Amino acid sequence: DTAVSQTPKYLVTQMGNDKSIKCEQNLGHDTMYWYKQDSKKFLKIMFSYNNKELIINETVPNRFSPKSPDKAHLNLHINSLELGDSAVYFCASSQVPTGAKNFGAGTRLSVL
Amino acid sequence: KQEVTQIPAALSVPEGENLVLNCSFTDSAIYNLQWFRQDPGKGLTSLLLIQSSQREQTSGRLNASLDKSSGRSTLYIAASQPGDSATYLCAVPAGNSGGSNYKLTFGKGTLLTVNP
Numbered sequence: 432d433t434a435v436s437q438t439p440k441y442l443v444t445q446m447g448n449d450k451s452i453k454c455e456q457n458l459g460h461d462t463m464y465w466y467k468q469d470s471k472k473f474l475k476i477m478f479s480y481n482n483k484e485l486i487i488n489e490t491v492p493n494r495f496s497p498k499s500p501d502k503a504h505l506n507l508h509i510n511s512l513e514l515g516d517s518a519v520y521f522c523a524s525s526q527v528p529t530g531a532k533n534f535g536a537g538t539r540l541s542v543l
Numbered sequence: 544k545q546e547v548t549q550i551p552a553a554l555s556v557p558e559g560e561n562l563v564l565n566c567s568f569t570d571s572a573i574y575n576l577q578w579f580r581q582d583p584g585k586g587l588t589s590l591l592l593i594q595s596s597q598r599e600q601t602s603g604r605l606n607a608s609l610d611k612s613s614g615r616s617t618l619y620i621a622a623s624q625p626g627d628s629a630t631y632l633c634a635v636p637a638g639n640s641g642g643s644n645y646k647l648t649f650g651k652g653t654l655l656t657v658n659p
């Protein structure tokens with residue numbers, strides 16, 4: 432039973448397109464996150480949500496728009512994709528902000 | 544600004560050896576520290592979470608220690624196996640004020656290879 436699930440697992444698209452990545456957690460956690468892992472494998476926070484409210488936007492371009500329809504879901508929509516957006520995007524959740532983080536398997540985005 | 548450093552960047556050992564991975568962080572005002580494992584092309588698996596009030600945590604062949612005052616943590620792996628081969632990441636909250644505890648700061652990881 433997957434705790435944090437992301438879809439799709441792989442996403443290949445052309446520059447300029449708009450795409451979405453979905454994330455769902457079945458752990459009953461209140462806090463969800465998006466992280467980006469670049470080509471050098473460095474993981475960095477993008478967004479944090481608590482009870483459907485945006486808490487952290489780590490200077491992410493406004494082409495990236497997260498949406499949390501309920502506590503169990505945090506989707507990421509990306510407009511006008513650029514080559515530099517190619518990366519692996521990880522969704523995560525925790526019961527509380529200071530709690531242990533559970534990560535999804537990642538979505539590998541390739542922008543051509 | 545919290546910074547996390549992991550040493551070594553890569554480590555190759557023969558099967559059966561005990562080994563230690565190191566993690567240091569610059570801001571010692573942390574709630575906890577979490578160790579993860581990442582297999583190639585896969586997500587992150589949480590291994591151990593140490594609260595700031597704890598000095599160590601154990602899970603099977605893994606033992607993680609935390610010295611908050613000196614900004615250091617170690618991950619000890621006993622009797623290593625080829626299946627332990629992965630990248631090991633440590634992460635701490637970016638701070639403990641405002642929204643900082645919502646953000647994990649990661650090290651760049653240690654790539655461990657255990658040779659049969």
